[in-house]
Amino acid sequence: LSPLAKDSPIGRIDENSFSKYTGCTRFYQLPLSRKTQDGLSDSKYAVMTEIQRASLPHSLCGRDILGAAKTGSGKTLAFLIPVLEKLYRARWGPEDGVGGIIISPTRELAGELFDVLKNVGRHHSFSAGLLIGGRKDVDTEKEHVNNLNIIVCTPGRLLQHMDETLNFDCSQLQVLVLDEADRILDAGFKTTLNSIISQLPKWRQTMLFSATQTKSVQDLARLSLKDPEYLSVHEES
Numbered sequence: 001l002s003p004l005a006k007d008s009p010i011g012r013i014d015e016n017s018f019s020k021y022t023g024c025t026r027f028y029q030l031p032l033s034r035k036t037q038d039g040l041s042d043s044k045y046a047v048m049t050e051i052q053r054a055s056l057p058h059s060l061c062g063r064d065i066l067g068a069a070k071t072g073s074g075k076t077l078a079f080l081i082p083v084l085e086k087l088y089r090a091r092w093g094p095e096d097g098v099g100g101i102i103i104s105p106t107r108e109l110a111g112e113l114f115d116v117l118k119n120v121g122r123h124h125s126f127s128a129g130l131l132i133g134g135r136k137d138v139d140t141e142k143e144h145v146n147n148l149n150i151i152v153c154t155p156g157r158l159l160q161h162m163d164e165t166l167n168f169d170c171s172q173l174q175v176l177v178l179d180e181a182d183r184i185l186d187a188g189f190k191t192t193l194n195s196i197i198s199q200l201p202k203w204r205q206t207m208l209f210s211a212t213q214t215k216s217v218q219d220l221a222r223l224s225l226k227d228p229e230y231l232s233v234h235e236e237s
């Protein structure tokens, strides 16, 4: 039995089974791969937060997401889980290249969410890299970026690789995440983000998460969102 054959047939929310999962409150009730389930329980994640409950049934069946929930409400797992599941179901492997890109507005936040990815994704065999510039030598990075399956990055460093790294190829990208999307869509990143987007395939899944709901129709158009689910959650705490 290959490692994949063991649990791969479960794990798909299609449009028909979608409604079964909208009332779920715990991660184990979702049709996630064993590898993701184990990563979640290793980290003691059991009960979903409200934004996770609201968004995962949609994101896991491949829909584009505009998720808004205040800081500290668990948005990171709301996008990391579907990234892992999407690539896992696609049987993404070392030769398949970049399958997921997660963009964060700051190096610090990118580093934090990379740590969560390493924890929750520890049983998966994807290669993941943190591309944030600064202290790291870009030339060393260039030798490795082509082998990454999941990239966590800041906009500037990602664009630098798109511009400078030989054969850097995002043409098969399956899923794009903008964390703190309101900050990334802000004027300061406009040119950078537009250049990035123009180099990504349009048929990918796109998820935007932030503390406030993104309302600009223009922004949504430039990201080529397909009939996105708007999910706003204001959790009592």
Ligand code: ADP
Pocket: 044, 045, 046, 047, 048, 049, 052, 069, 070, 071, 072, 073, 074, 075, 076, 077
């Ligand atoms: P946000 O991005 O919305 O500000 P985070 O994703 O950083 O929030 O999560 C905030 C905190 O909540 C983190 O410490 C994280 O480990 C914790 N957390 C997230 N989801 C859960 C969960 N389902 N159960 C318990 N703790 C969680």
Ligand code: MG
Pocket: 075, 076, 179, 180
């Ligand atoms: Mg966050």
